[in-house]
Amino acid sequence: MSHAALPDTDPPKPDSWLTRNKLSIAPWFFLAPALAFFSIYVVIPIFESLWLSLYEWNGLYKADGTSTATWVGFNNYVKLWEDPNFWTSLKNNLAWLILYMLAVPAGLFIALFLNQTVAGMRFYKSMFFFPFVISQVVVGLIFGWFYNPDFGVIGSVWKALFCEETTNILGNVTFTCSRTAPDILSSPEWATYGIIFAGLWPQIAYCMILYLTGLNNVAADQIEAARLDGAKGWKMLWYVVLPQLRPATFIAVVVTVIGALRSFDMIAIMTQGGPFGSTNVLAYYMYEVAISEYGERYGYGSAVATVLFMIMLVYISYFLWRMYQDEKVSR
Amino acid sequence: MFPRPIEKSGPVAKTAYQAFLPVALFLWLLPLLAIFVTSIRGAADINSGNIFGWPSEFAMIENYQAVFTQSAAAQYMLNSVLITVPSVLISVTLACLGGYALAIYKFRVAVPLFFLFVAGNFIPFQILMVPVRDMSVQSGLYDTIAGQFLFHAAFQTGFCTLFMRNFIRALPFDLIESARIEGVAEWRIFWYVVLPLVRPAIAALAVLIFTFVWNDFFWANVLTQGESAKPITAGVRSLNGQFVNNWHLVSAASLMAAIPPVAMFFLMQKHFIAGLTLGAVK
Incomplete structure (x- = not known):
């Protein structure tokens, strides 16, 4: 191709490089801002954390701007292995994972209860959903107060059941109790369960709304057909309805697992990991070691975060794999 | 529709269901109601231990004002x-x-x-x-x-x-x-x-x-x-x-x-x- 061959005649206007390739360039223009933001704040920090978990660092910089971090290899992980707080946290994470799952059947149960069309049903459905909308900080405060043995609900019920009110000569009222009221959040054995119970409240609401939407879309003709065949009650639920609710169940399980592993707010509000570290979970313990009053331990904290990330990665991979299967079908 | 619409189970069941709904809702939102009632109580109730009874005085405006000013x-x-x-x-x-x-x-x-x-x-x-x-x-x-x-x-x-x-x-x-x-x-x-x-x-x-x-x-x-x-x-x-x-x-x-x-x-x-x-x- 030489220059000479080009203009003289009047060819159709040649498409510029940009026009010819617009379908392969355009997506990058649309994607660039989201990708840039997401990389800076999410993708790159993940790798930085993984890398930092191999260092010991108090978060400070030298005068010349280089970080004071020192390479320790897998030392942080060795320390984790010997750290009883880490094992407590892991054990509590497991308790969260298992007990939080109760939100799924409980949500289904409430959804079935509410799936009627009597007057005012819309109002009831949205009121049942209410707990999910409010901040977990507020939920934590409410339940922390409920559990208070002196002036919470538990305390009052206890007074009514086991205490006798006596008034002495001076007119002062004292309570003599046959048993002392349980202080759930100060008990190393029970505190975690108290927090999980509080956490279930909004989570059940979330699962409920997923199932209510699912129930809306259950094929009516299949239900009618099954009814003609004499199916009802549990059998109908198990063999006809639940299979159709599978997408709802899947999302409910996914969000519940993530919710369980992310539990931080309520622990911070209700016990701050105490008493004696007995309510720590990895999410909270990581925060505690990384930014504690005794100075920052970024490397060690990153090692805890890495463990939590790896656990979550199992679920993320499974979720992505399921999505990939759907994608293949839809293509 | 599943479960079977309650209307089909007769008027008694329907009335019972409708009567039970507000009770269930009350129990479900009890924590929230308790905190709301507490937020409109006067300080005297809190000090005397009247946490769950009817408020002896209503101090809604005072309380919310106090939060903002203090x-x-x-x-x-x-x-x-x-x-x-x-x-x-x-x-x-x-x-x-x-x-x-x-x-x-x-x-x-x-x-x-x-x-x-x-x-x-x-x-x-x-x-x-x-x-x-x-x-x-x-x-x-x-x-x-x-x-x-x-x-x-x-x-x-x-x-x-x-x-x-x-x-x-x-x-x-x-x-x-x-x-x-x-x-x-x-x-x-x-x-x-x-x-x-x-x-x-x-x-x-x-x-x-x-x-x-x-x-x-x-x-x-x-x-x-x-x-x-x-x-x-x-x-x-x-x-x-x-x-x-x-x-x-x-x-x-x-x-x-x-x-x-x-x-x-x-x-x-x-x-x-x-x-x-x-x-x-x-």
Whole structure:
């Protein structure tokens, strides 16, 4: 191709490089801002954390701007292995994972209860959903107060059941109790369960709304057909309805697992990991070691975060794999 | 319909069901009701131990006023608004653009990139904490409003892009195809053809992200220090320390923190639920 061959005649206007390739360039223009933001704040920090978990660092910089971090290899992980707080946290994470799952059947149960069309049903459905909308900080405060043995609900019920009110000569009222009221959040054995119970409240609401939407879309003709065949009650639920609710169940399980592993707010509000570290979970313990009053331990904290990330990665991979299967079908 | 409509079980069952509904709702929302009643009690009730009985005096206005005058609650509320609104605007805008790219164009990395946004959305915050905090300190964004909304916007972009991409993909592709044949420029297709059609998705995302960001507590602790940039969720915690055993004030402050997302939910209920149940129904 030489220059000479080009203009003289009047060819159709040649498409510029940009026009010819617009379908392969355009997506990058649309994607660039989201990708840039997401990389800076999410993708790159993940790798930085993984890398930092191999260092010991108090978060400070030298005068010349280089970080004071020192390479320790897998030392942080060795320390984790010997750290009883880490094992407590892991054990509590497991308790969260298992007990939080109760939100799924409980949500289904409430959804079935509410799936009627009597007057005012819309109002009831949205009121049942209410707990999910409010901040977990507020939920934590409410339940922390409920559990208070002196002036919470538990305390009052206890007074009514086991205490006798006596008034002495001076007119002062004292309570003599046959048993002392349980202080759930100060008990190393029970505190975690108290927090999980509080956490279930909004989570059940979330699962409920997923199932209510699912129930809306259950094929009516299949239900009618099954009814003609004499199916009802549990059998109908198990063999006809639940299979159709599978997408709802899947999302409910996914969000519940993530919710369980992310539990931080309520622990911070209700016990701050105490008493004696007995309510720590990895999410909270990581925060505690990384930014504690005794100075920052970024490397060690990153090692805890890495463990939590790896656990979550199992679920993320499974979720992505399921999505990939759907994608293949839809293509 | 399952379970069988209650009307078919006769009038007695229907009446019983309708009578039981408010009882069930009362029990379900008992914690919330208790905190509301507490927030309108006078201090005398709290001190004398009348926590669950009928309030001996109503002090709603006094309590809420006290929260505002005796603490930095007003500042916290304002901070929350200043953090939440830009987060919503930025993340939804970025997701409209990104979701369009991932849904409409067929290029090799479209699916892997889409999965990157999906996966990023599920990771634990802790794996981001140290680098994001360090980056904020280095760039002077630590303990500022901007430092928080930039992070929230970036993180929520993951969920928003997932949502938008699926929504746009469900639109009839012929629309875009025919616009292309007409020779309409790509960005004009986005602006004039697609954007008007995704309005419901934008509404759903806006309410959801508003709630998520408003209720954030973790990043408020990681990225702020003093009162000047703290949102109301973290603020309520410090108020809890300040008003020890003044349960009527703590309750009032907690309810105030809860009101904006609750109002958002009731105003935009349809969109909210459409957003949350994404993917739950095919």
